[in-house]
Amino acid sequence: MEQSAYKPGEHPNLPPPSNTVGPIAWVRANLISSPTNIVLTVLSIWFLYEIIPATLEWAFMDAAFTGESRDECRAKAGGACWAFIGERFNLFTYGFYPADERWRIDLAFVLLCVALLPVLWDRCPFRKYGLYFACAFPFISGWLLLGGFGLMPVDTDEFGGFMLTLVIGVTGITFSLPIGIILALGRQSDMPIVRVFSIWFIEFFRGVPLITLLFVASTMLNYFLPTGTTFDLLLRVLIMVTLFASAYMAEVIRGGLQALPRGQYEAADSMGLKYWTSMRLIILPQALKISIPGIVNTFIGLYKDTTLVIIIGLLDPLGVGRSSLADTKWTGLSNEMYLFVAIFFFISCFGMSRYSLYLEKKLATGYER
Amino acid sequence: MNESANKSNGNPEREIVIVIRKMHKWYGQFHVLKDINLNVERGEKIVICGPSGSGKSTLIRCINRLEEHQDGEIIVDGTELTNDLKNVELVRREVGMVFQHFNLFPHLTVLDNCTLAPIWVRKEPREEAEATAMEYLERVKIPDQANKFPGQLSGGQQQRVAIARSLCMKPRVMLFDEPTSALDPEMIKEVLDVMIELAKGGMTMLCVTHEMGFAKTVADRVIFMDEGEIIEQNKPHEFFDNPQHDRTKLFLSQILNH
Numbered sequence: 001m002e003q004s005a006y007k008p009g010e011h012p013n014l015p016p017p018s019n020t021v022g023p024i025a026w027v028r029a030n031l032i033s034s035p036t037n038i039v040l041t042v043l044s045i046w047f048l049y050e051i052i053p054a055t056l057e058w059a060f061m062d063a064a065f066t067g068e069s070r071d072e073c074r075a076k077a078g079g080a081c082w083a084f085i086g087e088r089f090n091l092f093t094y095g096f097y098p099a100d101e102r103w104r105i106d107l108a109f110v111l112l113c114v115a116l117l118p119v120l121w122d123r124c125p126f127r128k129y130g131l132y133f134a135c136a137f138p139f140i141s142g143w144l145l146l147g148g149f150g151l152m153p154v155d156t157d158e159f160g161g162f163m164l165t166l167v168i169g170v171t172g173i174t175f176s177l178p179i180g181i182i183l184a185l186g187r188q189s190d191m192p193i194v195r196v197f198s199i200w201f202i203e204f205f206r207g208v209p210l211i212t213l214l215f216v217a218s219t220m221l222n223y224f225l226p227t228g229t230t231f232d233l234l235l236r237v238l239i240m241v242t243l244f245a246s247a248y249m250a251e252v253i254r255g256g257l258q259a260l261p262r263g264q265y266e267a268a269d270s271m272g273l274k275y276w277t278s279m280r281l282i283i284l285p286q287a288l289k290i291s292i293p294g295i296v297n298t299f300i301g302l303y304k305d306t307t308l309v310i311i312i313g314l315l316d317p318l319g320v321g322r323s324s325l326a327d328t329k330w331t332g333l334s335n336e337m338y339l340f341v342a343i344f345f346f347i348s349c350f351g352m353s354r355y356s357l358y359l360e361k362k363l364a365t366g367y368e369r
Numbered sequence: 370m371n372e373s374a375n376k377s378n379g380n381p382e383r384e385i386v387i388v389i390r391k392m393h394k395w396y397g398q399f400h401v402l403k404d405i406n407l408n409v410e411r412g413e414k415i416v417i418c419g420p421s422g423s424g425k426s427t428l429i430r431c432i433n434r435l436e437e438h439q440d441g442e443i444i445v446d447g448t449e450l451t452n453d454l455k456n457v458e459l460v461r462r463e464v465g466m467v468f469q470h471f472n473l474f475p476h477l478t479v480l481d482n483c484t485l486a487p488i489w490v491r492k493e494p495r496e497e498a499e500a501t502a503m504e505y506l507e508r509v510k511i512p513d514q515a516n517k518f519p520g521q522l523s524g525g526q527q528q529r530v531a532i533a534r535s536l537c538m539k540p541r542v543m544l545f546d547e548p549t550s551a552l553d554p555e556m557i558k559e560v561l562d563v564m565i566e567l568a569k570g571g572m573t574m575l576c577v578t579h580e581m582g583f584a585k586t587v588a589d590r591v592i593f594m595d596e597g598e599i600i601e602q603n604k605p606h607e608f609f610d611n612p613q614h615d616r617t618k619l620f621l622s623q624i625l626n627h
Contacts, residue, residue, distance in 0.1 A: 266435050267472035271486035271538060272461035281485060285476050365475055365518040 059339075069329040084330045085340050091320050092340070095160015101152055105163050108141040112170065120355065122362075138174065156234035160315035162344060167234075168306040168316075169348075172241045173299050179242065180249025181288075185279065187254055198250070205247035210305055213240040218312040237309055245302040252298055256291035257283065289363045296356035300349045317341045383410040386542055386573055387432060392441035394424075394431060401427050402438070403597040409542075414574045416584040416605075419594035420620060425577045428594070429544045432575065433464045446541060462490055465535030469547040471527045473519035479506070479530050480515040483537045491538065498537070505533040509563050525556025529563055536567075543567065545576040581624065585609065593617050 006012070019025060031041045062079030064072075065086070073081035085092070094102050115137035118130025145167070147153040159167060186198030205213070217236035225231060260283060268278035288295070310319040321337040324330060387409035394402040401424045409415060417425045430436040431443060434450050434457050443450045445460045474482050483502035487493045493501075506512045509529035511522075519527055528548055535543060545564065549557045561583050568574060568587045578584070584591050584605055591608040593601045593616075601608070601617045609625075612618045 261470070261472075263468055263470050263472035264474065267466075267468065267474070270433050270435060270461055270464075270466040271535075272458045272490045273486065274458070277489050281489065282474055286474075289476065363476070365520055 070331065070333060080336050080339075081333055082336065084324070084333045084336055088320070088324045088330075091324065092161045092317055094163055095315055095320065096158040097154060097160070097163065098152070098158065101147070101154060104144045104147075104151065108144045109163075109166070111137060111140060111144075112166075138171075156232055159234060161317055161320050164309070164314060164316050165303070165306050168238060168241055168309065169303040171238050172245050172302045172306075175242045176245035176249050176298070176302065177295070179246035180253055181284065183246060183250035184253035184257060187250065188257060202247045202250050205244050206251070210241070210244050211308055211311060213244055214308060214312050216240070233312070234314065237312070237314065241302065241306070244305075245298060248298045248301070249295065252291050252294035253287060255294065256287035256289075259290050260286055289360075292356050292360050292363075296352055300352055303348060303352075304345060317344065383412070385409065386411050386413075386446055387575075388442070388444040389432075390442050390444075392431070392438050392443060394427060394436065394438045394440075401597050402431070405441070405599060407592075407599070409573060409575065411541075412571050412573055413589050414568050414572075414587050415576065415590050415592060416588040417575065417577045417592045417594060418579065418581075418584065418620075419600075422596075423594040424597040425594045426546050429466075429546060429575050429577055432542075432544060433461050433466055435466075462538065463540055464542045464544060465538055465540035466544045467528070467531050467535055467546065467548045469550050471519070471524075471531045471551075473527055473531055473534070475519050478516050478518055479511070479522070482519065482530060483534045486534070486538050502533070502537050505536045506530070508536075508566070509533045510559075523556060524552045525559045528552065528556075528560045532560075532563055532567070542573045542575070545574065545578065547577050547579070549578065549580060579624065581609070593620065595620070 004011070030037075032038050058079040060079075062077045063082055064074075064076040064080070065082045067073040067076065067081065067083035070081060070084070073083055090099075090102075094105055097105060115130075115134040118124040118127045119134050124130055143149060143151070145154065145159070146156070183198045183202055186194045187202065189195045189198070214237060217240045218233060221231065221236060264282060264286065265278075268282045273282070307316050307318050309316055310322075315323070318341055321334075321341055325332075325334055325337060385408050387407070389405050389407040392402060392405040393400070405428060417428065419425050427436055431438050431450075432445060438450075446463055448456050448459050450456060450460060473479075474485070477485065480499060480502055483505065484495065484498040487498040487501065488495060491498075503512055503515065506515055509532055511526055511529055511533075514522060514526060514530070519530065522530065532548075548564070549560050552560060557580070561580060564574075564576070564583070565587055574587075576583075576588075588605045590602055591605050592599055593608070593612075593614075595616050601612065601614050603613075608617075609621065612621055
């Protein structure tokens, strides 16, 4: 047996060998660790080499940023015709909202950011007042967007574009989480009526395609409602989208509730905490934390599903885009239009995804290995 | 037989805190607890032992109604445990419980774990609850860990926090459900030391455990259970030196001679 350089109990902590740390070790471990890995690395580099320069060429170097029509673009450059997006930008953003009143949308958007800050960031200065403001925000923004009480009333028919996406998305996200929580708890309730109602609600809304619900909202509801009642189409869509997302949310949260060890419920019970107190302080904070990836997944799904409203005649960004393409001046520029809309959705969804990762890291308290 | 044992143990001047009379419990068709009769005096320390599946954990979990009994009665500090949630909450307020797997709340710091129930159940002001919590954390010898999360502590430390958390509610009875069974051997002693301290302070304790050394030093009475019945109960030295039933003798020979 070889003699150790140190006596038993006196071995110091040594640094790891130099070839296992640093950039060279990283390349060795991640890019060229095996023959398959080498092949994949080479293929990836070749793929990027083929794609990136061509894309940059089309989107920037050989693109036309100004022009009055497609033909003018084509005369200048062979690539993308961004002049189209530039000319239609306001339509994409505001829909058919009256031009003089568009500042109200801008203001509502700024206020949305102000309201989100204290909700999403727990070290926000004056957070308590910020949260009060966040609770008031839905009413303020509703007033700003719809008008009345001194502002010029705007009909929801005139909503459109990204603004419509945000209205549906933010409303759906804001209301589907609490409703989903209530449904998830209801599904686990000891009270049979509450449980059966929750189960049927969830199963119904999960079992029916969203498009069907939107059609019900836009046409069939008229048969059930007393004749003569008017019930705003956008409001109906908001309700359907919210209920649809709530059903998914409930199942995601139920997964989190079931993942908690029974001991957590028992410990809370054994201290004499009341049901709602133990849910609010002990069970839900942990269950929601476990469910973050699923919750954000549902949010992103909901946000992208807002594009379905085009089917019942609301003009979301894709609707605006398609009607713009019908204009003979700009016909045939669908690449630019879809790419533009895709970038908008990607930025929003990627933001949500990154925030969920940040939240998961922030809430880690040492039990994760 | 149980009645007579209680009387022989009983001191007429001492108050009875827990009365269990003709109590039965079933899990579906399975009869887990059969005709349990047990009186616990204030300040009494009872160790419950027996093979696994004998119903000992279920018995103490019935005392704060984590499990429901189907027949007979359980009266804790004058309150009978029934379906009435008010009674259940009243009893749970007065009865602390320590679990095998600690069941600390991982998303709260040690201090918040300790102050949660006093603040929300007893409606104590936060400063007062925190002062009490620090006092008990001092008693279980981990005041310096107050602002850490449970996941950052060792098993023994977590279990001591769990004991402190229960004590913060100033309970009249403490239930221990195998408090050392999930611990590494090195950590069992630090938890048992805290429990011995607590016993010396006069706490009423019911403890399900396999630590026979603890039973010998601390218990006023040892109860042996098998297949849902209380087979035998006695003072510890009588119980260990002179067991009456064959089943008890077999059990003791198996746990003591290994």
